Amino acid sequence: MASTSSPISAVAERYARSLFELASESKAVAKVESDLSSFEKMLGSSADLNRLIKSPVFSADEQFKAIDAVVSKAKIGGLTGNFLRVVARNRRLFAVPGMIGAFRRIAAEARGEVSADVVSAHALTAAQQTELKAALKSVAGKDVSINVTVDPSLLGGLIVKMGSRQIDTSLQTKLNSLKLALKEVG
Incomplete structure (x- = not known):
């Protein structure tokens, strides 16, 4: 378990x-x-x-x-x-x-796959999903099944959660990081 x-x-x-x-x-x-x-x-x-x-x-x-x-x-x-x-x-x-x-x-484990949760600012096309699966497969070393949800508040980019790993390339996170950096400087 x-x-x-x-x-x-x-x-x-x-x-x-x-x-x-x-x-x-x-x-x-x-x-x-x-x-x-x-x-x-x-x-x-x-x-x-x-x-x-x-x-x-x-x-x-x-x-x-x-x-x-x-x-x-x-x-x-x-x-x-x-x-x-x-x-x-x-x-x-x-x-x-x-x-x-x-x-x-x-179910993914039983099929020998890794499951990844993907949050995107916009709906992903089939080609984008295929490309993302291929990229995640190269990282995980196994086939990857993705569960895509759309969250417009991200503004752009993706958040990918795969197991204990999270990759956040969202525009919202980048803007928040920039905001923090500017606060430290100013």
Whole structure:
């Protein structure tokens, strides 16, 4: 088990590992990964869904009914749908983003890949993603699967997190560094 730094990440790791074992047994790892990505996109685009998974105000029954409706409408069925319902029933929805990340990492390790989280100021084209994967492969020595998210506040550049390493080439960080340097001089 990977070392975890908080109780939430420990919960996320346990649930993700269990989901991965079930998905492996039923040869559905790729389908589960795809469904989790769909759910993650919904989380990213819906403030209400985010509030539902993070707020302790909702009862377990309310969370279960809401998640059941969301996964049914989004056609997330089978193992992933049942998993999300169990997570809701057990009042662990707050850890779902961590579970998704942990599942991706575990699946990538099983395929002999390294997983990298990439935050970009703008959406990356397929060619840029391919080039980035090749560059990261030369650093990691293994195939790299990337999870790209867009954060316009970076202004430009990328932040790449791969294992315990982070490469920050964002314009926002460079501007902050320049600001600090100017404060020291002046």
